[in-house]
Amino acid sequence: MSTTDVMQLSPDVLVTGGKTMTDINQDVAAPLERFPSGKWWAAFGVAILAFLIGATLAANMFMQGLGVLGLNQPNGWGVFIVNFVFWIGIGHAGTLISAILFLFRQKWRTAINRAAEAMTIFAVMTALIFPVIHTGRPWYAAIWLLPYPNQRQLWVNFRSPLLWDVFAVSTYFTISAVFWFVGLIPDLASIRDRAKNPIRKFIYTILSLGWRGSNKNWSHYEMAYLILAGLSTPLVLSVHTIVSFDFAVSLVPGWHTTIFPPYFVAGAIFSGFAMVVTLMVITRELFGLKNYITLNHLEKMNKIIMATGMMVGYAYACEFFIAWYSGSPFERFAFINRAFGPYWWAYWIMAGCNVFIPQVFWFKKARRSIPIMFVVSLFVNIGMWFERFVITVTSLHREFLPSMWRYYVPTWSDWGITLGSFGFFFIFFLLFCRILPAIAMAEVKGVLDLNSEAKEAGHGHH
Amino acid sequence: MATTENTVNERPLAGVIGYFDQPSQLIDAMTEVRKANYQCFDAYTPFPVHGMDAAQGLKRSPLPYVTLVAGVLGCTFAFSFEYWTSAVDWPLIVGGKPFNSWPAFVPIMFELTVLFGGLATVGAMFALNRLPNMKRKIFDPEITRDRFALAIEVPPAAVAQYKKFDVAEATEFLNKLGATGVRTVYAEGWF
Numbered sequence: 163m164s165t166t167d168v169m170q171l172s173p174d175v176l177v178t179g180g181k182t183m184t185d186i187n188q189d190v191a192a193p194l195e196r197f198p199s200g201k202w203w204a205a206f207g208v209a210i211l212a213f214l215i216g217a218t219l220a221a222n223m224f225m226q227g228l229g230v231l232g233l234n235q236p237n238g239w240g241v242f243i244v245n246f247v248f249w250i251g252i253g254h255a256g257t258l259i260s261a262i263l264f265l266f267r268q269k270w271r272t273a274i275n276r277a278a279e280a281m282t283i284f285a286v287m288t289a290l291i292f293p294v295i296h297t298g299r300p301w302y303a304a305i306w307l308l309p310y311p312n313q314r315q316l317w318v319n320f321r322s323p324l325l326w327d328v329f330a331v332s333t334y335f336t337i338s339a340v341f342w343f344v345g346l347i348p349d350l351a352s353i354r355d356r357a358k359n360p361i362r363k364f365i366y367t368i369l370s371l372g373w374r375g376s377n378k379n380w381s382h383y384e385m386a387y388l389i390l391a392g393l394s395t396p397l398v399l400s401v402h403t404i405v406s407f408d409f410a411v412s413l414v415p416g417w418h419t420t421i422f423p424p425y426f427v428a429g430a431i432f433s434g435f436a437m438v439v440t441l442m443v444i445t446r447e448l449f450g451l452k453n454y455i456t457l458n459h460l461e462k463m464n465k466i467i468m469a470t471g472m473m474v475g476y477a478y479a480c481e482f483f484i485a486w487y488s489g490s491p492f493e494r495f496a497f498i499n500r501a502f503g504p505y506w507w508a509y510w511i512m513a514g515c516n517v518f519i520p521q522v523f524w525f526k527k528a529r530r531s532i533p534i535m536f537v538v539s540l541f542v543n544i545g546m547w548f549e550r551f552v553i554t555v556t557s558l559h560r561e562f563l564p565s566m567w568r569y570y571v572p573t574w575s576d577w578g579i580t581l582g583s584f585g586f587f588f589i590f591f592l593l594f595c596r597i598l599p600a601i602a603m604a605e606v607k608g609v610l611d612l613n614s615e616a617k618e619a620g621h622g623h624h
Numbered sequence: 625m626a627t628t629e630n631t632v633n634e635r636p637l638a639g640v641i642g643y644f645d646q647p648s649q650l651i652d653a654m655t656e657v658r659k660a661n662y663q664c665f666d667a668y669t670p671f672p673v674h675g676m677d678a679a680q681g682l683k684r685s686p687l688p689y690v691t692l693v694a695g696v697l698g699c700t701f702a703f704s705f706e707y708w709t710s711a712v713d714w715p716l717i718v719g720g721k722p723f724n725s726w727p728a729f730v731p732i733m734f735e736l737t738v739l740f741g742g743l744a745t746v747g748a749m750f751a752l753n754r755l756p757n758m759k760r761k762i763f764d765p766e767i768t769r770d771r772f773a774l775a776i777e778v779p780p781a782a783v784a785q786y787k788k789f790d791v792a793e794a795t796e797f798l799n800k801l802g803a804t805g806v807r808t809v810y811a812e813g814w815f
Contacts, residue, residue, distance in 0.1 A: 182770065183670060183769060183770035184769060184770050187769050187770075309705070309709065315713075315714065316714060317709035317710070317713065317714055318709075319718055320706045320709065320710055320728065320729055320732060321710075321718050321719065321721060321725055321728040321729075323731075325732070326731040326732060326735075329731070329732045329735040329736070330731065330735050333735040333736070333738055333739040336739060336742075336743070337738060337739065337742045337743075340742060340743065340746050341742075344746060344749070347755075348670075348671070348768065351762070351768045352670070352768040352769060354768075355762060355765035355766070355767075355768045355769065356765065356769065367758065368758075371750075371755045371756035371757070372755055372756050372757035372758050372759075372760060373755065373768075374668060374760070374761075374762040374763070374767070374768075375668045375669055375670060375762070375767050375768055376666045376667070376668055377666055377667035377668070377669060377672075377673070377676045377677070377680055377682070378666055378680075378682065378753075379753040379755075380669070380672040380673075380676075381672075381677050381682050381685055382685045382687060382749050382752045382753050383672070383749060383753065384672050384685075385684075385685035385687045385688070385749070386685075386687055386745050386746060386748075386749035389687060389688060389691050389741075389742075389745045390742055390745065390746070393691075393738050393741055393742045393745075394742075396734075396738070397735075397738045400731070400734060400735065400738075404731055407731075604670060604671045604672075605671070607670050607671040607770070608671040608672065
């Protein structure tokens with residue numbers, strides 16, 4: 163396929179405003195080279211405050227014990243596992259954009275992949291807090307799951323989904339971070355070469371490893387990038403599959419279903435794209451990147467949100483069908499109880515936010531309206547948080563015997579630590595916007611060249 | 625400041641560099657440089673220019689083989705370790721399953737395949753690209769911004785066999801190909 167064919171297939175202009183390559187460097191590097199604005203400091207201050215609230219409550223929890231949380235019998239899993247699944251899911255959109263859309267040659271991904279990958283890494287870091295602190299003894303939990311010969315010479319249980327999770331999430335974090343850094347190298351070199359301040363120059367010289375854009379280097383670099391994309395694609399699908407195994411491999415009605423792996427992956431991409439839209443709408447506004455993250459890009463993401471939203475809607479319906487079709491009274495009860503039991507409100511918040519609200523994206527006007535997409539993306543984030551709440555809590559709160567039925571109410575500690583996790587995430591994201599190029603400059607230059615070459619000569623190299 | 629001497633401030637001569645406006649011109653020039661039997665030459669571009677590998681006569685990167693070997697090693701290591709801990713070192717019945725309950729080992733085998741494969745690929749990429757390298761310096765800070773350069777480089781003494789490097793001749797050759805701002809460059813370090 164020649165470049166002209168590609169142009170005909172995707173006629174959208176990827177970068178608007180007639181930008182040159184010099185403009186790209188100028189615009190993307192600008193936020194890195196000026197003193198942060200008042201808005202940034204305000205946002206950073208709020209993030210730090212939120213984190214400190216969470217950290218204080220977590221410290222209190224370590225001293226007092228897990229009793230400060232809303233957990234009870236039979237609700238052994240609560241808001242912490244909800245947050246873990248929520249944050250891991252957020253990360254999935256970043257890998258989808260950086261790896262899967264790369265393999266499908268979706269050129270529009272270049273505008274958003276850097277920030278989305280950053281979001282992935284920070285979201286996974288945030289998620290990892292919860293399995294560690296939910297034990298109440300984080301200094302043990304951090305190492306107990308690692309397979310090392312401990313003092314009793316007992317090994318970890320490799321048949322447990324919780325251990326699969328340790329390997330899946332840590333591999334996911336490592337590979338995503340490496341993939342992200344490899345993508346950053348040419349852009350860090352760009353920042354290095356325009357740096358005036360010697361300290362800045364020194365730092366970016368170290369970070370860019372001595373990259374100088376030689377084609378012999380690009381040749382290996384592109385191959386490595388392709389391979390990492392190829393490895394990340396099954397990896398990202400495996401991660402939420404394995405997270406879903408934490409539930410599906412158990413025998414609890416409402417959890418023990420084969421639809422969980424694809425359902426969790428679709429939901430993860432759905433929630434992740436909503437978070438990308440939330441973050442990109444703010445980032446392009448604050449850092450003047452509207453010519454790079456255009457309405458066309460946002461519209462494409464909104465289409466993915468609607469498509470994946472309908473996939474999770476299908477999964478909700480399918481679960482009910484299978485519960486009925488299974489003939490198991492416990493399964494049937496679990497699902498009727500889920501939608502019409504004491505937690506009916508959580509179920510319908512979930513269904514409303516995830517299935518009904520994204521339907522506005524059938525209208526082009528809604529897909530291209532910044533206020534509408536921003537509000538919808540927030541609703542989707544809320545809806546997906548409630549999805550995990552519904553899955554976790556409604557399946558646990560009514561055990562097989564009515565003597566084991568108990569309502570679960572999260573306490574202030576639960577909510578405060580959840581707030582703290584948002585603070586933790588945004589501290590990293592805000593620092594990222596100041597320190598690293600938020601747009602993959604080298605990749606955007608590549609598609610800029612594609613546009614101009616096709617316009618001028620009508621021929622190109624594949 | 626161009627000079628034809630072989631060292632400036634005791635820095636050795638690195639070669640001759642010239643610039644082109646369009647990537648397509650750079651590819652054409654690269655084809656000519658390759659035909660002219662120079663031994664060491666390279667393009668310096670702000671983004672990977674497609675078609676350059678063929679023009680430069682670069683072979684396909686061997687990285688996929690590294691990934692394959694490392695991935696197979698990761699997978700094998702994961703299974704061996706899981707088998708050894710579960711069935712040999714401390715056999716323990718969990719959930720009534722056999723000691724070697726291999727289907728339960730598959731998720732971690734997959735994860736370690738990806739982990740080993742990915743890390744080895746990046747490690748090999750750095751090794752092949754001689755990165756990190758703080759000793760050499762970019763020839764022109766504008767290359768990482770928007771300039772397309774072609775450098776005919778002085779071959780290392782030990783392997784200089786096909787053609788003797790001649791600054792004047794290389795300069796003239798680049799000029800003839802339509803390069804602008806042709807000049808000699810010297811090896812430099814950041815530190």
